[in-house]
Amino acid sequence: MAFDQQVFREYALRRHTYGELKACGLGAQVAQHVIKKVVDAHTTLRANIRAGNLAGKRKAKAESTPIGFRPAAAQPFDDRCLSWQHDARTVSIWTVYGRLRGIPFTGHPGQLKTMREHRRGESDLVCENGTWFLLATCEIPERERFEPVDWIGVDRGIVNLATTSDGDNYQGRRLSRYRRWHARKRAELQAKNTKSATRRLKRRARMEARHATHVNHKISKQVVAVAERTGRGIALEQLDGIRDRVRLHRHQRATLTTWPFRQLGTHIAYKARRAGVPLLEVDARYTSQMCPRCRHTERSNRPTRDSFLCRRCGLAGPADVVAAVNVRDRARSAWVHVNVPDPVVWQQVDVARTPHPVAARRTQAQPFRAG
Structure with a gap:
């Protein structure tokens, strides 16, 4: 109609x-x-x-053509059509054959507790591979954001999915190996070109997406937990449009396309809001090429992907940790600029960060400490 x-x-x-x-x-x-x-x-x-x-x-x-719906398509239910009995762990749901009562449901204990305390609005009935799920919407109040004593810089990448200014490194080697394995299986199924192969391709794509989401959840949970325990905020790079700014070889395009940096940032953002942890996004330009001590910026400061060596003061260390420290320093400056309106204080911060002329003339390599 x-x-x-x-x-x-x-x-x-x-x-x-x-x-x-x-x-x-x-x-x-x-x-x-x-x-x-x-x-x-x-x-x-x-x-x-x-x-x-x-x-x-x-x-x-x-x-x-008009839009059609599958027989097992997702269907929304409000509290008039679906009621939850949390003590008995059953639901009563309206169907075209009448109301069905006493249908048992289960879930993770933590999720069941969250649903009991914070469920609001509609619930969606979904069928996934023959298993029925009820997706309940929970409205969780945010904690009041605390005043950070410092910041944790987080550098997101492909080889290392996340590296913090504390030196914590969350490698993406296992995820890359998992994606390459799926790519080989995907090529074999695409060569068959049958309906069964198409169904298996869709199922494998969902498996791969769920695995990447699980990895990002674990990383974001650990980063937010450290920030909450130490009373610090989290600083991320603004990576919007990064895929449009780079030109890659053909064999690198799939790696960049499947890089889940936005999902990791989204997970960190909403977990930080739940914990009351402040979150800032800073400019990502030259964070991997700038020395955090003397502020010298040069492409040759990063001779290899994993190493950093300042050509002016000799500061050396892991490149991703140096980038995370630069992100942390930019968050410090941005937070002071926003929350301290006194221009004298802002000027003192800049003067304190000016490199010493003697230190700028050093050329020998020195070990880098993230603190």
Whole structure:
């Protein structure tokens, strides 16, 4: 009806279809959910077309055919259609065959506790590979942000997914090896070019995405836990548009495309908000080429990917740790600039960071300490 009448607004579509849905046996609340689901699907389709995600034959096919739904497609339920009994750990849910009561559910103890205390709004019933899941929305209040005593700089990369200014290194070697293994299996399945191979490709893609998400969750959890325990804030680089700013060889494109830096930053951001940890994003330019002691910036300061050696003062150390220290120092300056309005104090901070003329003339290599 929405496609035939070209009616994509909820209240307008309700005038055309609400009576017919009620006559089919649907309740008032469920009928409104069905209408809203169709409207949301058309809204998503138009947004994808405007964003350029659909083009050519795919765009023509999407615009010329009505939207369909699978029999096991996700369905939203509010508290009128779905009720939770947390003590008995069962749910009562409305279906087209009547209300089903006493359906047991399970989950991780921590997640069950969070759902009992903070569940709000609708829940979605989803079928994944023959297993039914209820996705409950929880609204968790944020803690009040504390005043940081210092900052932890976090440098995100491909070889090392995250490196902190404390020297903690979260390597991405195992994730890269896992992705290469999936790439080989993906090539074998693509060569078969059958429907069964296509289904297996989709399943493997979901497995790979879940694994990368799990790795990012573990890294972000550890970084936020250290910041919360030590009373420090977290500083990240602004990496927006980094894929558009670099030109890579063909064999490097897949590695950069699958680099989950944005997801890691998102995980760190929301975990920091839950813990009340301050978070800052600073400029990422030349963080891996600038010396944190004398501020000398030169491309040759980084002779290899893993090492840093300042050509002016001789400071040497791991390149990723040096970049994380530069991120931390920029967060310190930005926080002082924002929270200390007195220009005299700001000037004193700059003077204190000016390199000593004698130290600037040193050329021998010296070990780097992150503190």
